[in-house]
Amino acid sequence: xxxxxxxxxxxxxxxxxxxxxxxxxxxxxxxxxxxxxxxxxxxxxxxxxxxxxxxxxxxxxxxxxxxxxxxxxxxxxxxxxxxxxxxxxxxxxxxxxxxxxxxxxxxxxxxxxxxxxxxxxxxxxxxxxxxxxxxxxxxxxxxxxxxxxxxxxxxxxxxxxxxxxxxxxxxxxxxxxxxxxxxxxxxxxxxxxxxxxxxxxxxxxxxxxxxxxxxxxxxxxxxxxxxxxxxxxxxxxxxxxxxxxxx
Amino acid sequence: xxxxxxxxxxxxxxxxxxxxxxxxxxxxxxxxxxxxxxxxxxxxxxxxxxxxxxxxxxxxxxxxxxxxxxxxxxxxxxxxxxxxxxxxxxxxxxxxxxxxxxxxxxxxxxxxxxxxxxxxxxxxxxxxxxxxxxxxxxxxxxxxxxxxxxxxxxxxxxxxxxxxxxxxxxxxxxxxxxxxxxxxxxxxxxxxxxxxxxxxxxxxxxxxxxxxxxxxxxxxxxxxxxxxxxxxxxxxxxxxxxxxxxxxxxxxxxxxxxxxxxxxxxxxxxxxxxxxxxxxxxxxxxxxxxxxxxxxxxxxxxxxxxxxxxxxx
Numbered sequence: 425x426x427x428x429x430x431x432x433x434x435x436x437x438x439x440x441x442x443x444x445x446x447x448x449x450x451x452x453x454x455x456x457x458x459x460x461x462x463x464x465x466x467x468x469x470x471x472x473x474x475x476x477x478x479x480x481x482x483x484x485x486x487x488x489x490x491x492x493x494x495x496x497x498x499x500x501x502x503x504x505x506x507x508x509x510x511x512x513x514x515x516x517x518x519x520x521x522x523x524x525x526x527x528x529x530x531x532x533x534x535x536x537x538x539x540x541x542x543x544x545x546x547x548x549x550x551x552x553x554x555x556x557x558x559x560x561x562x563x564x565x566x567x568x569x570x571x572x573x574x575x576x577x578x579x580x581x582x583x584x585x586x587x588x589x590x591x592x593x594x595x596x597x598x599x600x601x602x603x604x605x606x607x608x609x610x611x612x613x614x615x616x617x618x619x620x621x622x623x624x625x626x627x628x629x630x631x632x633x634x635x636x637x638x639x640x641x642x643x644x645x646x647x648x649x650x651x652x653x654x655x656x657x658x659x660x661x662x663x664x665x666x667x668x669x670x671x
Numbered sequence: 672x673x674x675x676x677x678x679x680x681x682x683x684x685x686x687x688x689x690x691x692x693x694x695x696x697x698x699x700x701x702x703x704x705x706x707x708x709x710x711x712x713x714x715x716x717x718x719x720x721x722x723x724x725x726x727x728x729x730x731x732x733x734x735x736x737x738x739x740x741x742x743x744x745x746x747x748x749x750x751x752x753x754x755x756x757x758x759x760x761x762x763x764x765x766x767x768x769x770x771x772x773x774x775x776x777x778x779x780x781x782x783x784x785x786x787x788x789x790x791x792x793x794x795x796x797x798x799x800x801x802x803x804x805x806x807x808x809x810x811x812x813x814x815x816x817x818x819x820x821x822x823x824x825x826x827x828x829x830x831x832x833x834x835x836x837x838x839x840x841x842x843x844x845x846x847x848x849x850x851x852x853x854x855x856x857x858x859x860x861x862x863x864x865x866x867x868x869x870x871x872x873x874x875x876x877x878x879x880x881x882x883x884x885x886x887x888x889x890x891x892x893x894x895x896x897x898x899x900x901x902x903x904x905x906x907x908x909x910x911x912x913x914x915x916x917x918x919x920x921x922x923x924x925x926x927x928x929x930x931x932x933x934x935x936x937x938x939x940x941x942x943x944x945x946x947x948x949x950x951x952x953x954x955x956x957x958x959x960x961x962x963x964x965x966x967x968x969x970x971x972x973x974x975x976x977x978x979x980x981x982x983x984x
Contacts, residue, residue, distance in 0.1 A: 479933055
């Protein structure tokens with residue numbers, strides 16, 4: 425017998441969505457439950473369900489109330505959530521094996537304007553901050569904020585810098601940032617408050633590319649430090665639509 | 672195939688269909704019309720399926736030239752309309768000749784009008800939808816609001832429009848009373864403990880006013896402040912349109928069609944599906960009140976709206 429499924433609740437968010445809620449923590453095991461449930465429900469193609477959205481500890485199920493058997497949906501969600509909780513324990517949850525993304529990053533300088541500040545705040549050297557950021561394998565917990573923006577974690581506690589008090593009006597595309605124990609890459613230029621440690625030539629989202637999105641929830645990501653010269657070479661390749669670099 | 676030439680774009684005119692569903696897991700917002708019933712009604716009046724793309728027209732309307740003969744309908748916000756100088760009615764199928772010019776004049780009430788054209792606006796779909804999401808520059812006409820000189824492709828006009836009388840001529844479905852406030856029904860959050868005990872009473876004590884910094888992503892509301900029981904933000908979770916989020920300052924934000932897929936602020940209540948169109952007709956300065964309802968009322972209201980929209984069968 426498997427141990428009982430973790431604490432999970434199905435709650436309504438208005439009249440067009442349910443949230444399946446696992447314990448609210450940034451935690452790989454909880455995320456694995458969310459993602460196992462996401463894949464399971466996607467395959468079922470439930471009539472009336474319009475969208476499925478995984479987050480850290482929540483899966484949102486959007487439905488059309490006029491085309492959905494709501495009590496049946498709730499019962500299904502409760503069963504499937506319990507199953508996902510058991511199945512995900514200690515095992516690889518995603519049905520298909522996804523590659524580990526290796527993302528080249530040029531750290532510091534103009535491309536990572538907050539790196540020195542984080543070093544100063546933490547008492548670490550510049551290189552120690554880079555090693556701490558590039559030394560981990562991160563999990564993509566979810567995407568959000570803008571198309572292709574992956575929330576990854578967990579960042580080494582020593583460099584888990586808080587957001588800037590005032591967001592920058594324009595963060596360039598490819599900027600790699602830290603917000604507490606999260607790290608992420610800005611897919612396109614936008615306002616943003618994350619502390620910027622470097623920049624990658626890789627574009628997590630290009631609408632015309634196949635696949636348009638580099639990351640999905642559940643993926644693993646590593647950052648590989650590259651020198652400025654190499655960054656510019658890879659950026660030129662990326663612009664020509666060549667290899668994505670880093671793999 | 673025909674096209675529309677934009678002579679004047681209006682304040683914010685975008686292509687919208689029923690939204691970009693299925694891609695929120697990758698951070699892609701749903702977008703779609705702010706007032707979905709009016710969008711659907713406009714399509715039905717010209718013989719389109721309700722998912723066809725229309726133009727959402729905000730506050731100040733455009734002037735458009737039609738390159739071939741089409742049937743059009745304008746619903747939602749009430750504007751003075753003319754085709755080649757002749758007044759034409761809203762909420763009705765109107766034939767426009769080749770070369771005809773449709774002009775939006777003075778706005779009488781509401782904020783957003785929908786222009787449907789027989790055959791639909793045929794910009795290329797992006798991730799299965801023609802809806803424009805301006806913040807991420809996705810969909811619609813080059814991912815942006817229309818500008819003078821744009822030429823919008825139209826789909827094939829598939830045949831005779833519905834005969835007059837087949838579709839009910841109506842009072843607008845979603846307009847707030849001119850003199851009054853919009854009364855918006857909500858369902859309470861499933862997490863009452865995230866707020867102080869009086870939060871729902873305060874929310875209903877309104878009225879709130881739609882603040883100047885309000886757009887298709889969300890309305891900043893000015894009125895009774897609400898207070899979360901725990902400080903700071905929580906772990907981000909999916910945030911459906913219609914959610915009323917409360918940032919630490921206490922001024923609620925009503926999330927609208929272009930909202931982000933996830934959010935970190937606690938949600939006090941969510942606007943019911945049947946009242947989202949009414950909320951979508953509000954603009955800066957407009958007043959609204961919130962009333963908590965039951966799930967049964969929410970479903971009944973949606974069924975009633977659907978019956979009104981589709982007409983007697």
